[in-house]
Amino acid sequence: MSEDATHQAHDLSLRHLLARAALVEERVRRAVDARQATDPNPDDAFRGLYLDDQTVRRLLDEGRTTAGPDATDADQLAAAEAWADQADALRAGPGERGEPNRLQKRTETTTGPTRLRALTREFGLTPLDVEILLIALVPDLDDRFEQFYAYLNDDVTRQRPSAGLALGLCGVSAADAQARGRLHPAAPLRAGGLLLVDEPERPFLARALRVPDRVTAHLLGHDTPDPRVADVLAPWHGDPGTSWRQTPGTSDPASLARAIASGVGLTYVREEQGGAGTALAAAALSHAGRSVIGVDLERLAADPHPTDAVRTLVREARLTGAGLVGAPIDPLTREKPEVIRLVAEADLPVILVGRAPWDATWSARPPLLLPAPRVGPEARAALWQQAHRAPLAAGLDLTRVLSPFLLTPAQVAQAARSAAQVATLNGGEVQAEDVRAGARAQNAAGLDRLARRIEPAVTWDDLVLPTDPLAQLRELAARARHRDRVLGEWGMRPGGGRGRGVAALFAGDSGTGKTMSAEVIAADLGLDLYTVDLATVIDKYVGETEKNLERIFSEAAGINGVLLFDEADAIFGKRSEVKDAHDRYANVESAYLLQRMESFDGLAILSTNLRANLDDAFTRRLDLVVDFPMPDAEQRRVLWERCLGPLLPRAEGLDLDFCAESFELAGGNIRSVAVTAAYLAAESGGPVRMADLIHAVQREYQKLGRLTLASEFGEYVGLLV
Template identity: 60%
Template sequence: SGALVAGGLLLIEEIERPFLTRSLRVADRVTAHLLGDDTPDQRVLGLLTTSVPAASGPVEALRRTRELGARLWYIRERPGAAGVAMAVAALTALGTPHLTVDLGRLAREDDALDVVSTAIREARLAGGSLVAGPIEVLADKVPAIRLLAEAACPVAIVGVRQWDPAWTPEVPVLLQAPLPSVGERSEIWRAMLNGHAPATVDPAGGTTPFRLTPEQVRRAARAAEYAAAAEGQPIDTAHLLAGARAQNAAGLERLSRRIEPRVRWDDLVLPPDTVRQLTELTARARHRDRVLDDWGMAARASKGRGLTALFAGDSGTGKTMSAEVVAADLGLDLYVIDLSTVVDKYIGETEKNLDRIFAEADRVNAVLLFDEADAIFGKRSEVKDARDRYANVEIAYLLQRMEQFDGLAILTTNLRANVDEAFLRRLDVIADFPTPEEEDRLRLWELHLAPALPREDDIDLDFLAGAFKLSGGNIRNICLAAAFLAAAEERPVSMTDLARATEREYQKLGRMIHVSEFGPYFELLRVTG
């Protein structure tokens, strides 16, 4: 009866009494099952999911190992690889009934052991097997993992991380869930939309950067249908992108700042070569699967699938804005991580902080922007002590995790000279953001003085562009400050407002104001000062 009690089929009554005087009874759920009621236990009802089977899966691997007596499989997946869907497809093809449990829906991780035990019982009552994931939810709950491994029914576990032998002495069959090809993803989207999208809309093409499982595609397609219906419009690419973005997990927002991109290529004022580098970066992100998988170039890649870039330039030269434009072009959100808050003075803590960030990043479809990379790169120096050595380890570890991240990760730095050449060689794209020349500064002044902004005729943008060697960020600040000065006095923006705002910006920069720079407008400062 020990196995029956452990499996939740029998319950021990009156546990406060001496052992030999206790009684056993059949669990209520088992009694209900015997009487024909197959309503799942409430403890797992909210975790059950009817996963969409993937187009392909490890069917033969499961069949062969099952014939050898295997009862435990671990399917490792990359984001979008649909390990659960592939396990379901394989078990369905083998004619094995199955129960699929989404551990990510656990309300409290403290309930993990009880939920796993109940799920195993439900699978046994159904006479089938159990599919459970993601394993990351149970990574710190070893007893729950061991319960899965020792279950009296076949179990397929799915996760992103590598199987840890310390979890259980039971050795699972290790399988890898491949990413669906571009063609397979297109078929999945078409099947889920069920003809509701016009033939002119290419769902897979419009959502290429997104790593979505078939189940996530189903939810994204449904969200797109609802959004289009609410607007009284046919489904278009914008609806599909919004539905795909809605599948992102919220965990990364606790560790970063999420930006929904609103700027476009026309908003950038950069040298032509920098713009070309940015367009090449988006092309690599958009066509990566086709080149690496469909065209077989993955075998010739020297590192992981991750796409890494470095944006180098002074503050205010457009690095963050460019990352936002790249994300917008790909239809992805941008998550900004301030590395100065990640770096820890205690050895080893920085790596732990990065681990937490990338663990959450693997669950979203987004562009990662690691801002203030000088917090790490600025430490690289000649190794004189243990702290210097670990500072260099932190850089190597960050780049390693960026390469493993199955998406686009961007670093920004104000001091490219601080970055070692060995690390520069590991980056896919390096874009320089120089201080703008006079012609570009004039475009920036025109861009940041909005068309709807009321202005006086005395504004001399040619003078401002030629006299002040400022970055785009500084020019934006000046235009905004000048607009507030004018609004406070309920009048249009004048050259006086721009002169005063420029003076304030100089003070913020710690720079002296020279008469020669303000030229004929220097007296405006004295009059208003």
């Protein structure tokens, strides 16, 4: 509808509601007349303490309707429903009259103006239910009714209609079991949260009736969600563009919308890291003509009264003709599976999203099970620019920069806003590093408790390696950058439950650059590096090591980072012949790791000094094995120069050529020697001298347990201490 038509429709809906409320006033008028005509003690001195007859009559005369004093209930009802008929005709538009179809019936509350009629259909209310609802509602529309009800209740403190008064105003007997049943907790009015019955300690007929503020606001045309559930609502909406079109075998919004329209009430979308599950769900509901209520299930699990929150969410969805999209389901599976049942069995379209496999015990209603599409690199770039149109730096290839990051549509939008904020500090244009920082900001913090996070501070120029290992490292970075295309679009790793992860082994002596190379790759991809602390993994108790590793892999699945297992042979060792129980359980650990590595979806690097100790089965599962040799003399010369750095003051006559030729040290050892020499220079108050370097080399030899041979130190042997 156009904006003018929407305003007109809203006006007609409000007139319909107020006209129906006027019918309640006529019933109240007759009840007051009957009360005054049959009062056995009209001269009671205390009657005025409550509300005198003249005041009641004056209030009734002020509110007399334009239908006239002689109009019948039927006449006034017909006049009221005429407003609703006009509104329905306006909603349908030319050529769309007649009985609305199933989808139209379910969506009138959001697109149509006849809110009272739509609420009646959605909640399955009978005419008597509607009358009771209106009787309870009118004190919130006109404060005169507080005094009317106080007068009819004969109690100035009771300004809401009682159950008995409501039934009487509807013209039914208080002894009518069917009529009383309309106020039962399982009846539509109360089960749907449209009517509250207060004062349960009173006899049934004396209990007060009231309509929740949210329901009143909805009938008046206001749809701000109930504050009770404001903390658990999530802004999931929209169509994530082409993200699912690049993923063969996954669903699309149109087909899921058809399933919803055909009566599918519960859908479970299982997604991996970077999946578009919530976006798919929201888009499908939009295609089906429904609005979306997104629910953060993690926050719902933390709610002290989740049952009450779920009831409020369901009422919110039914009032607005929406569907529920709940994610992530995983926190509820561990802590409160009963809440899943409450959400899953709501009488409206429900789409749940999570990573855990669906458990049939979660709901008596079988779900439609779907895999979530993953947001492809091109779609990430498109979503980024849709979310925030901050100017990009010239030449910035957004698709390439975002390619290593597995992000959901919501995370892409958040990252775009975060990057735009950072860019304001540097003139407003978004640079590649701003994009990477915004994407990294979406990482969960859980892995920080299990691994040490390193923010990369080195680049390819800092590596000193032979040509072949360096080429292999660049190939590894390329694998991580293009895995969505190769493993996803091109399907180069089908079946077997294999993930889209990339795994590599760095093998070589200590100090040859394995950890630094992992840091360089992380920096090139724009990711953080997480080094697994073996102290948090290895456990002497059977089965605990596997649990610790599972926690690490699970947390790693929620972040965009490089996972480095240093000294990997300690936990990825060879399986051996079983001679005792220790061997058996050690083999179980290795077998578990073989399976878990294959299903891992991220970038994992194993480093070891003892490649021969690794199980051969790991080799097949690795994408690359990079050997790090000891540096030759030429490479050692470069390492000496870089480790001493440009800021450290140097004395004349530092013979770095001699150091490179004579001392066969790895890069890590050379760095340690340079640091020791710098401390010696700082203590002496002068620049680094050759004596400081020789002294530092001697200390490094002592650390390594190597003999200090005079032949190695040549002409500088006299500088030894």
